[in-house]
Amino acid sequence: xxxxxxxxxxxxxxxxxxxxxxxxxxxxxxxxxxxxxxxxxxxxxxxxxxxxxxxxxxxxxxxxxxxxxxxxxxxxxxxxxxxxxxxxxxxxxxxxxxxxxxxxxxxxxxxxxxxxxxxxxxxxxxxxxxxxxxxxxxxxxxxxxxxxxxxxxxxxxxxxxxxxxxxxxxxxxxxxxxxxxxxxxxxxxxxxxxxxxxxxxxxxxxxxxxxxxxxxxxxxxxxxxxxxxxxxxxxxxxxxxxxxxxxxxxxxxxxxxxxxxxxxxxxxxxxxxxxxxxxxxxxxxxxxxxxxxxxxxxxxxxxxxxxxxxxxxxxxxxxxxxxxxxxxxxxxxxxxxxxxxxxxxxxxxxxxxxxxxxxxxxxxxxxxxxxxxxxxxxxxxxxxxxxxxxxxxxxxxxxxxxxxxxxx
Amino acid sequence: xxxxxxxxxxxxxxxxxxxxxxxxxxxxxxxxxxxxxxxxxxxxxxxxxxxxxxxxxxxxxxxxxxxxxxxxxxxxxxxxxxxxxxxxxxxxxxxxxxxxxxxxxxxxxxxxxxxxxxxxxxxxxxxxxxxxxxxxxxxxxxxxxxxxxxxxxxxxxxxxxxxxxxxxxxxxxxxxxxxxxxxxxxxxxxxxxxxxxxxxxxxxxxxxxxxxxxxxxxxxxxxxxxxxxxxxxxxxxxxxxxxxxxxxxxxxxxxxxxxxxxxxxxxxxxxxxxxxxxxxxxxxxxxxxxxxxxxxxxxxxx
Numbered sequence: 233x234x235x236x237x238x239x240x241x242x243x244x245x246x247x248x249x250x251x252x253x254x255x256x257x258x259x260x261x262x263x264x265x266x267x268x269x270x271x272x273x274x275x276x277x278x279x280x281x282x283x284x285x286x287x288x289x290x291x292x293x294x295x296x297x298x299x300x301x302x303x304x305x306x307x308x309x310x311x312x313x314x315x316x317x318x319x320x321x322x323x324x325x326x327x328x329x330x331x332x333x334x335x336x337x338x339x340x341x342x343x344x345x346x347x348x349x350x351x352x353x354x355x356x357x358x359x360x361x362x363x364x365x366x367x368x369x370x371x372x373x374x375x376x377x378x379x380x381x382x383x384x385x386x387x388x389x390x391x392x393x394x395x396x397x398x399x400x401x402x403x404x405x406x407x408x409x410x411x412x413x414x415x416x417x418x419x420x421x422x423x424x425x426x427x428x429x430x431x432x433x434x435x436x437x438x439x440x441x442x443x444x445x446x447x448x449x450x451x452x453x454x455x456x457x458x459x460x461x462x463x464x465x466x467x468x469x470x471x472x473x474x475x476x477x478x479x480x481x482x483x484x485x486x487x488x489x490x491x492x493x494x495x496x497x498x499x500x501x502x503x504x505x506x507x508x509x510x511x512x513x514x515x516x517x518x519x520x521x522x523x524x525x526x527x528x529x530x531x532x533x534x535x536x537x538x539x540x541x542x543x544x545x546x547x548x549x550x551x552x553x554x555x556x557x558x559x560x561x562x563x564x565x566x567x568x569x570x571x572x573x574x575x576x577x578x579x580x581x582x583x584x585x586x587x588x589x590x591x592x593x594x595x596x597x598x599x600x601x602x603x604x605x606x607x608x609x610x611x612x613x614x615x616x617x618x619x620x621x622x623x624x625x626x627x628x629x630x631x632x633x634x635x636x637x638x639x640x
Numbered sequence: 641x642x643x644x645x646x647x648x649x650x651x652x653x654x655x656x657x658x659x660x661x662x663x664x665x666x667x668x669x670x671x672x673x674x675x676x677x678x679x680x681x682x683x684x685x686x687x688x689x690x691x692x693x694x695x696x697x698x699x700x701x702x703x704x705x706x707x708x709x710x711x712x713x714x715x716x717x718x719x720x721x722x723x724x725x726x727x728x729x730x731x732x733x734x735x736x737x738x739x740x741x742x743x744x745x746x747x748x749x750x751x752x753x754x755x756x757x758x759x760x761x762x763x764x765x766x767x768x769x770x771x772x773x774x775x776x777x778x779x780x781x782x783x784x785x786x787x788x789x790x791x792x793x794x795x796x797x798x799x800x801x802x803x804x805x806x807x808x809x810x811x812x813x814x815x816x817x818x819x820x821x822x823x824x825x826x827x828x829x830x831x832x833x834x835x836x837x838x839x840x841x842x843x844x845x846x847x848x849x850x851x852x853x854x855x856x857x858x859x860x861x862x863x864x865x866x867x868x869x870x871x872x873x874x875x876x877x878x879x880x881x882x883x884x885x886x887x888x889x890x891x892x893x894x895x896x897x898x899x900x901x902x903x904x905x906x907x908x909x910x911x912x913x914x915x916x917x918x919x920x921x922x923x924x925x926x927x928x929x930x931x932x933x934x935x936x937x938x939x940x941x942x
Contacts, residue, residue, distance in 0.1 A: 365939030
């Protein structure tokens with residue numbers, strides 16, 4: 233087992249298309265790191281560079297203490313699970329799993345023992361003599377896992393291994409992979425575009441956008457302290473609501489003015505964001521997570537500050553209601569892509585129902601809430617959970633300028 | 641619907657169920673519409689086979705009978721048939737040795753271009769090297785070079801090399817002229833093999849040679865089998881090249897050719913020899929036919 237280090241890694245195609253820009257990332261021995269980002273953000277390219285399937289344009293990549301920039305894939309002692317599984321269709325499950333061991337000239341009895349072990353762990357024992365075509369998608373996925381674990385490599389690389397499974401199987405397999413990785417303690421780099429996988433599986437999550445690493449942090453920190461607008465919007469579903477506002481220093485302390493609505497900034501929020509004081513009198517972007525809003529009838533603090541809006545869409549999910557409101561707050565003028573929202577998602581029916589002078593607001597509220605479409609309603613807001621960003625740089629306002637990937 | 645009761649079929653009216661089930665009448669109607677096609681195909685098939693059947697029956701008649709009647713009389717008088725001609729031919733040293741010569745030329749002239757062609761196709765399909773696509777276009781362009789154009793230059797080249805009139809020389813000629821098509825066919829098949837399979841094998845620790853032998857060759861089997869049949873038939877039936885580049889080295893085609901006499905004399909040697917030389921490629925075809933499997937790649941990706 234080994235740590236993996238990216239040091240100022242670049243991947244440039246042709247003369248001017250950069251898929252990965254100056255990526256620096258340290259993966260500790262035994263750590264599970266998830267690379268997440270929208271499609272085309274360079275996460276798969278980064279993974280393939282570790283695998284040795286993609287040349288490194290510039291920078292240094294180390295596995296353990298060894299610089300592997302020019303080491304061919306077959307000599308890197310890594311294992312990879314492909315999105316498509318890439319099973320050898322002409323070989324049985326046993327031969328698929330044993331393929332790498334046979335190439336390593338592992339003793340025959342040892343091969344059988346290790347394949348049997350892997351098959352037992354993955355529940356593939358009765359399928360060992362079958363060909364891949366006779367397996368279901370979930371079983372194929374497990375064969376691909378078996379092929380990886382049986383080799384006992386220094387590093388596991390996984391390229392969206394769950395994206396071809398149906399939703400229910402995905403949840404189950406997600407847990408299995410997490411458990412397996414914890415048991416084996418093998419350093420793992422996992423690529424996904426699914427933030428739920430990223431949040432549930434990773435010891436740390438690295439968010440990428442357009443080839444640039446945005447933030448590396450444990451899942452909860454990523455959610456609580458997004459380094460910039462992109463991470464704020466990308467992590468969390470539905471995405472964080474963003475409004476233009478100003479911070480004002482009043483006799484009662486700092487206040488966030490959202491265009492008519494004045495929200496007091498409590499001391500505990502300020503303690504987490506001391507730099508906010510320096511923004512007094514200036515424009516900021518205020519972020520409100522949908523889950524920090526609630527129907528006042530069901531809120532913990534019904535007397536707290538409220539936001540008012542007209543309900544344009546009410547989605548009842550059973551466990552919760554997602555309410556889309558049109559408010560007279562000031563919308564932010566930021567490209568959806570730059571705030572971590574899929575542009576296609578930005579064009580929803582609910583968005584269409586929001587007037588030109590209105591700002592959309594999405595809230596996740598109690599399923600017992602009585603809000604109805606077309607009504608104007610008020611929602612209670614947890615002001616301690618407000619997020620603040622600098623509109624110029626898009627960076628979150630914390631203590632000093634937060635260094636990307638500072639926390640480990 | 642709040643019920644958990646499983647609905648039974650009885651709720652569907654019987655006449656609706658009957659409609660969903662095609663009766664005997666519709667099956668007969670379907671057979672009748674297909675019948676004319678089947679009959680026409682049968683007639684064409686039989687007509688196509690008549691020369692072959694004629695050859696077979698002629699080869700089984702003793703010479704006097706061939707002179708006396710037509711082969712079709714053997715159909716009504718099976719007593720006329722005998723294996724004497726075959727015994728004669730198989731005792732004839734010139735014929736049997738030329739048969740072996742053909743086997744060597746055909747086996748070598750099939751295996752060598754497939755091996756070299758598969759390796760070249762692997763490179764053209766999966767490896768990155770300068771001018772790869774241009775080289776491939778040149779290879780495909782070589783398909784149009786006529787063999788006749790090369791006969792004289794190769795003849796003098798072989799004389800200089802000392803491989804004129806050898807089995808090796810004939811194998812090399814067939815290899816050279818079989819390669820463009822072999823590379824073209826195999827490369828186009830190989831590019832359909834998902835790249836992830838090669839990448840997975842590389843990560844599993846396989847060298848390029850291993851990937852070629854353990855992954856690409858087994859998966860390329862359908863294409864290799866069809867190529868083998870083409871190439872085998874081509875080399876087995878060749879007369880022109882063997883006549884030009886050989887003298888003592890005579891494959892069966894040349895041997896039969898040299899047995900030709902005026903007025904169909906020697907028919908008792910030519911007919912069985914020709915039939916033997918026809919049956920062997922047929923056997924090869926049926927042997928390789930089972931490798932034309934569809935869906936060999938199923939289950940690898942997705």
